[in-house]
Amino acid sequence: MATERYNPRASEPKWQKAWGEAKLFETKNDDPRPKYYVLEMFPYPSGRIHMGHVRNYTMGDVVARYRRAMGCNVLHPMGWDAFGMPAENAAMQNKVHPKAWTYQNIDTMRTQLKSMGLSLDWSREFATCDVDYYHRQQMLFIDFVEKGLVTRKSSKVNWDPEDMTVLANEQVIDGRGWRSGALVEQRELTQWFFKITDFAQDLSDALEGLDEWPEKVKLMQRNWIGRSEGLLIRWPLAAGTAPAGESELEVYTTRPDTIFGASFMAISADHPLAKKAAENKPELAAFMEDVRRMGTSVAALETAEKKGMDTGIRVVHPFDENWTLPVYVANFVLMEYGTGAIFGCPSGDQRDLDFANKYGLPVVPVVMPEGGDAATFQVTEEAYTDDGVMINSRFLDGMKPTDAFNDVANRLEQISIGNRPMGERKVQFRLRDWGISRQRYWGCPIPMIHCDDCGVVAVPKADLPVKLPDDVEFDRPGNPLDRHPTWRHVACPKCGKDARRETDTMDTFVDSSWYFARFTAPWENEPTDPKAANEWLPVDQYIGGIEHAILHLLYSRFFTRAMREAGHLNIAEPFKGLFTQGMVVHETYKGPNGWVTPVEIKIEEADGKRRASLLSDGTPIEIGSIEKMSKSKKNVVDPDDIIASYGADTARWFMLSDSPPERDVIWTEAGVEGAHRFVQRVWRLISESADALAKADAEASAEGDAAVVSKAAHKALKAVGEDIGKLAFNKAVARIYELSNTLQGPMADAAAGKASTEMVSALREAVDILIVMIAPMMPHLAEECWVALGGQGMVADRPWPKFDPALIVDNEITYPVQINGKKRADLTIARDADQLTVEKAALALEAVQKALDGKSPRKVIVVPQRIVNVVA
RNA sequence: GCGGACGUGGCGGAACUGGUAGACGCAAGGGACUUAAAAUCCCUCAGCCUCGGCUAUGCGGGUUCGAUCCCCGCCGUCCGCACCA
Numbered sequence: 039m040a041t042e043r044y045n046p047r048a049s050e051p052k053w054q055k056a057w058g059e060a061k062l063f064e065t066k067n068d069d070p071r072p073k074y075y076v077l078e079m080f081p082y083p084s085g086r087i088h089m090g091h092v093r094n095y096t097m098g099d100v101v102a103r104y105r106r107a108m109g110c111n112v113l114h115p116m117g118w119d120a121f122g123m124p125a126e127n128a129a130m131q132n133k134v135h136p137k138a139w140t141y142q143n144i145d146t147m148r149t150q151l152k153s154m155g156l157s158l159d160w161s162r163e164f165a166t167c168d169v170d171y172y173h174r175q176q177m178l179f180i181d182f183v184e185k186g187l188v189t190r191k192s193s194k195v196n197w198d199p200e201d202m203t204v205l206a207n208e209q210v211i212d213g214r215g216w217r218s219g220a221l222v223e224q225r226e227l228t229q230w231f232f233k234i235t236d237f238a239q240d241l242s243d244a245l246e247g248l249d250e251w252p253e254k255v256k257l258m259q260r261n262w263i264g265r266s267e268g269l270l271i272r273w274p275l276a277a278g279t280a281p282a283g284e285s286e287l288e289v290y291t292t293r294p295d296t297i298f299g300a301s302f303m304a305i306s307a308d309h310p311l312a313k314k315a316a317e318n319k320p321e322l323a324a325f326m327e328d329v330r331r332m333g334t335s336v337a338a339l340e341t342a343e344k345k346g347m348d349t350g351i352r353v354v355h356p357f358d359e360n361w362t363l364p365v366y367v368a369n370f371v372l373m374e375y376g377t378g379a380i381f382g383c384p385s386g387d388q389r390d391l392d393f394a395n396k397y398g399l400p401v402v403p404v405v406m407p408e409g410g411d412a413a414t415f416q417v418t419e420e421a422y423t424d425d426g427v428m429i430n431s432r433f434l435d436g437m438k439p440t441d442a443f444n445d446v447a448n449r450l451e452q453i454s455i456g457n458r459p460m461g462e463r464k465v466q467f468r469l470r471d472w473g474i475s476r477q478r479y480w481g482c483p484i485p486m487i488h489c490d491d492c493g494v495v496a497v498p499k500a501d502l503p504v505k506l507p508d509d510v511e512f513d514r515p516g517n518p519l520d521r522h523p524t525w526r527h528v529a530c531p532k533c534g535k536d537a538r539r540e541t542d543t544m545d546t547f548v549d550s551s552w553y554f555a556r557f558t559a560p561w562e563n564e565p566t567d568p569k570a571a572n573e574w575l576p577v578d579q580y581i582g583g584i585e586h587a588i589l590h591l592l593y594s595r596f597f598t599r600a601m602r603e604a605g606h607l608n609i610a611e612p613f614k615g616l617f618t619q620g621m622v623v624h625e626t627y628k629g630p631n632g633w634v635t636p637v638e639i640k641i642e643e644a645d646g647k648r649r650a651s652l653l654s655d656g657t658p659i660e661i662g663s664i665e666k667m668s669k670s671k672k673n674v675v676d677p678d679d680i681i682a683s684y685g686a687d688t689a690r691w692f693m694l695s696d697s698p699p700e701r702d703v704i705w706t707e708a709g710v711e712g713a714h715r716f717v718q719r720v721w722r723l724i725s726e727s728a729d730a731l732a733k734a735d736a737e738a739s740a741e742g743d744a745a746v747v748s749k750a751a752h753k754a755l756k757a758v759g760e761d762i763g764k765l766a767f768n769k770a771v772a773r774i775y776e777l778s779n780t781l782q783g784p785m786a787d788a789a790a791g792k793a794s795t796e797m798v799s800a801l802r803e804a805v806d807i808l809i810v811m812i813a814p815m816m817p818h819l820a821e822e823c824w825v826a827l828g829g830q831g832m833v834a835d836r837p838w839p840k841f842d843p844a845l846i847v848d849n850e851i852t853y854p855v856q857i858n859g860k861k862r863a864d865l866t867i868a869r870d871a872d873q874l875t876v877e878k879a880a881l882a883l884e885a886v887q888k889a890l891d892g893k894s895p896r897k898v899i900v901v902p903q904r905i906v907n908v909v910a
Numbered sequence: 911g912c913g914g915a916c917g918u919g920g921c922g923g924a925a926c927u928g929g930u931a932g933a934c935g936c937a938a939g940g941g942a943c944u945u946a947a948a949a950u951c952c953c954u955c956a957g958c959c960u961c962g963g964c965u966a967u968g969c970g971g972g973u974u975c976g977a978u979c980c981c982c983g984c985c986g987u988c989c990g991c992a993c994c995a
Binding site: 291466695769775 | 912913914921922924929930933934935936937938949950974976977989990991993994
């Protein structure tokens with residue numbers, strides 16, 4: 039029977055409407071079923087969704103629909119990461135207000151997302167630029183101030199000269215601003231900071247418990263936090279060389295064991311001791327000025343030659359009062375890390391060795407490889423950094439470096455200098471506090487007031503929100519809030535005198551650091567409803583791009599801890615399961631006038647070679663490398679176009695097929711067509727036999743031909759459930775293809791009326807299973823098929839069936855039979871045959887007999903349910 | 911430089927972490943149906959030779975009855991961090 043082709047253009051909007059009207063995806067907090075929170079990283083409203091969004095949200099939707107079918111109360115919300123620079127850029131370029139631009143984009147993108155058929159709870163939607171949202175963010179800020187988690191300090195900051203704003207370390211990539219691409223400069227400014235370093239230890243330690251996170255991400259975070267264990271050592275300054283008022287130099291080292299290999303001290307150009315030493319040494323002052331100027335560009339820092347200059351100051355060795363060492367100012371020592379001072383042990387550190395060789399400083403090897411000869415072991419060009427045995431180190435000689443570390447630490451802890459011990463064990467972190475001040479308009483205002491008399495005062499909660507003024511101008515660079523005629527003038531909440539508002543706004547990463555918590559009760563007056571937050575959080579499955587491995591995920595982990603301190607929730611980790619999906623990539627095409635979009639060309643194949651040419655006039659086009667879809671390379675495919683021509687289900691199915699979700703997926707026209715063929719094939723398979731199956735009882739068969747169908751269906755059901763549970767969508771897709779291949783023949787027979795009653799019943803059951811299995815991935819098609827079969831209700835509301843364990847085991851099993859590890863025959867035998875029986879049967883096989891040639895085998899290995907190997 | 915991941919047909923990728931290498935899809939070739947096309951269906955599809963084999967999971971070794979999987983040494987690709995003391 040011929041049926042019409044499936045028409046997604048008609049079906050998809052129909053079902054989207056039906057789901058909406060039934061409020062199927064609106065989640066209630068008091069629903070007693072087990073809770074499951076699945077969240078995809080919310081999008082920045084740039085204007086239109088792109089294929090990366092399609093992939094991300096499809097994966098999340100499959101998880102959401104699957105968990106719903108498994109009987110969970112699923113929370114699957116969506117919102118908008120809506121503050122940020124592009125809105126201001128648009129305002130400057132197109133004279134649109136950032137607010138209007140942002141909300142227009144949100145409207146467009148919401149419509150696009152809805153056309154994908156995502157099972158989202160739109161009733162909880164918000165944008166971070168909603169006053170309702172940033173109002174609560176300001177409440178959180180004030181709570182954090184009260185808990186001592188916010189500081190204001192002057193520090194060297196990354197200044198983006200193009201965006202005219204400060205950037206966090208995490209936002210500087212290769213010395214350039216992550217958005218503007220401009221070379222970042224170092225400037226000294228007073229800034230607001232979140233004290234993320236208060237949690238450095240816990241943020242590092244707790245990574246261990248995140249067993250549903252990719253190892254890669256945990257490693258990146260661990261490295262970023264950069265915990266190291268070392269020793270503070272206070273070196274006395276040698277009398278006569280110390281500047282007035284100075285008596286010691288404090289250094290931080292992770293290698294106190296190498297203290298007898300020390301040959302110089304190196305301090306930062308910003309170190310107080312350096313500044314004092316420079317006071318009457320003009321050449322030193324000039325050198326330090328040089329170093330500082332070099333520091334204005336991060337890029338210059340990275341390539342700069344290692345240079346230093348002797349300060350004339352000398353320090354006394356802690357274990358030998360007759361041994362003094364010179365103190366250099368060196369351009370590679372950072373004031374921001376440790377104490378801004380180090381001791382150099384050239385034999386154990388390549389950088390120190392290069393420095394020592396350059397300035398003629400002694401190189402004394404103090405660690406040599408185990409079994410080496412201390413008398414002859416030398417270090418000249420290459421430092422020895424591995425484990426070994428201590429040498430040339432007096433009382434440490436013969437020890438392992440770790441024991442020497444402890445010995446030095448213990449001894450120095452006993453010696454006093456000033457009122458303090460000469461050595462002090464210290465854990466140091468690379469992580470710095472999170473600078474959140476941005477000199478921008480389109481962000482959450484920092485709710486603080488500067489009063490000449492009272493200092494910096496928090497805006498009382500009753501006076502919140504501090505709203506962004508609407509009447510702003512973008513005709514000049516810089517912060518429009520700063521030059522607004524009235525906005526910043528306010529009475530001091532403490533004394534009532536004229537005072538000024540803080541005009542910095544918050545880094546947009548603040549906005550995304552707690553949105554997942556807000557979704558649990560977006561209607562609340564307080565930032566959260568702690569009960570709801572504790573019940574829903576942590577997010578069971580969080581899905582997004584690897585590019586947020588450090589920034590967003592680390593900030594969110596900090597925020598969750600900070601919110602716990604402020605009583606807004608009672609957990610530490612926001613995301614239980616994390617999945618980082620790969621990018622969507624596409625071929626690039628280059629013509630004589632630059633990059634060309636995929637829709638402008640056609641591709642033909644001749645002699646096994648693919649050739650591209652321009653559709654308009656046939657100009658040959660060069661097929662370039664496969665790269666991430668980007669506007670600049672013009673290798674983008676618009677989701678709207680795909681959905682309009684093939685439908686959302688095709689786009690979703692393609693996104694899930696073939697490529698493992700954590701890897702990049704190559705978007706190809708042929709692949710999309712393949713996906714679309716399958717959509718049509720499923721429809722044909724079911725609609726052609728719908729009449730035959732509609733009246734049938736769904737019932738599995740354990741015997742005969744029908745059992746083949748039932749077994750295939752139940753095996754697929756088991757595998758697909760497990761695969762989706764592991765987010766192995768590509769494997770689930772393959773299993774579904776397999777099942778439909780198996781069903782194809784019997785379904786055609788049934789449609790032709792040539793199938794037995796048992797077979798029709800088995801097919802009906804198998805098709806019911808197939809429909810439920812495709813439903814998370816191709817939800818519209820599933821509904822349409824369900825209607826064709828006369829099913830009741832909607833598939834989106836149907837439970838995931840349970841597989842029958844009896845149907846997934848076979849009574850007979852086929853063993854591959856190997857001879858000396860190479861497969862030579864098959865042996866089909868009863869599943870429950872014991873090892874001896876299997877062995878005998880295998881040896882009786884003709885191929886085995888032939889190979890043995892009358893001799894008895896040396897060994898026969900029978901692995902139950904697996905394999906037989908005969909060793910001849 | 912340091913750290914990490916990965917190398918399987920023409921392509922994307924499977925293979926229960928030691929047990930039949932290449933599931934499933936894409937592309938390609940052949941055939942059927944059709945006046946023709948599209949759609950659909952069937953067959954072939956790692957390589958090499960003498961229809962039975964041999965060689966094949968980046969390369970070279972090793973452990974094992976058996977290795978894509980474990981160990982050692984190379985080569986290559988990608989990613990992260992980068993003066994962190």
